[in-house]
Every structure is written in structure tokens, then in C-alpha cells.
Amino acid sequence: MDELDRNILGLLSADARMSVATLSRRLRVARSTVQARLERLETSGIIAGYTLKLGEGAREGRLRASVLLTIEPRSQAAVLTRLRSIAEVERVFTTSGRFDFLLQVACPNTQVLDQVLDQIGAMTGVRSSESLIHLSTKIDRAV
Known part of the structure; x- marks a missing residue:
């Protein structure tokens, strides 16, 4: 896991509903790069799912x-x-x-x-x- 992966996880931790397009804009990387990283994080088990956090x-x-x-x-x-x-x-x-x-x-x-x-x-x-x-x-x- 590198810095980009940690940044993706940080943004999704704050808002699990954030779109790939928004992630790519905020991280200033291509949408396809974010999508590939998400798929790798999911298949490796680092991302186990997307959920909501109750306030x-x-x-x-x-x-x-x-x-x-x-x-x-x-x-x-x-x-x-x-x-x-x-x-x-x-x-x-x-x-x-x-x-x-x-x-x-x-x-x-x-x-x-x-x-x-x-x-x-x-x-x-x-x-x-x-x-x-x-x-x-x-x-x-x-x-």
C-alpha cells in the first residue's frame, strides 16, 4: 500500500459514497487509476465493503x-x-x-x-x- 492508496482510504473513510470521479479530481490522478486502485484494494481485502457510520x-x-x-x-x-x-x-x-x-x-x-x-x-x-x-x-x- 502506497501513499495514493492511503489517500484513497482516507477520503473514503470520511465519505464512503464519494464517486470515483470525485476521488480522481481530489487526488489529481486519472479516473482509471483510482478505479484500478479501488479494485486492487477490494480484491486484496484491504477494503472489505462500504458502509455508513451512524451519527x-x-x-x-x-x-x-x-x-x-x-x-x-x-x-x-x-x-x-x-x-x-x-x-x-x-x-x-x-x-x-x-x-x-x-x-x-x-x-x-x-x-x-x-x-x-x-x-x-x-x-x-x-x-x-x-x-x-x-x-x-x-x-x-x-x-
Whole structure:
């Protein structure tokens, strides 16, 4: 990946709907060059898809939390299967250190969050959990 590829990704990160013609004008390269680069970035898996990023208006009324889990040895697959069935669990990351999983959870209110946390904590294979409720977003560079 070179500087042109990074510039293309930067522009698309800000606006995934940007046309190839607009990209080529902003980058001052031929449209065919941008198109070829996009195709290569897509086939190599660097670009996995084009999506929309929800703004704060869509997030209003949703309580978000990070949940840190420590699981029993050899129970990762079973715990992941059960986590997939909980709609409020948006993402699950494996981690290094004293926790095995980092979960992103979104709920409409504290009652639902409490139920979800109880459900996760009661799972067979979950040794311990720690929850961090998100209060406000100060920086968001996620794509």
C-alpha cells in the first residue's frame, strides 16, 4: 500500500459514497487509476465493503458499555456461540492481558443493560466480568 492508496482510504473513510470521479479530481490522478486502485484494494481485502457510520442522533437513547470477560480455559468457542445469540452484544474482541474478551454492548436503558450483564455473567465458562459504561465520546476516528 502506497501513499495514493492511503489517500484513497482516507477520503473514503470520511465519505464512503464519494464517486470515483470525485476521488480522481481530489487526488489529481486519472479516473482509471483510482478505479484500478479501488479494485486492487477490494480484491486484496484491504477494503472489505462500504458502509455508513451512524451519527450521534442515531446513538441517542442507547446506553453503551464495554464488558471485559475472563473465561475458563478451553471455553472460548462455547462462550462465543452464546454471545452471538445476545442481540445487544455488538462486537467481541479477543485481548491480551488479564482479560480474554472485550465486548461492546448497546442497550436502550439501564434495566436491559443489567439483564444483559447478568446473562453474560451467568454463562458457563465465564469466570469474571467487569463493565464500563460509556458516558460520552470525545474522539471517534473509527471507520
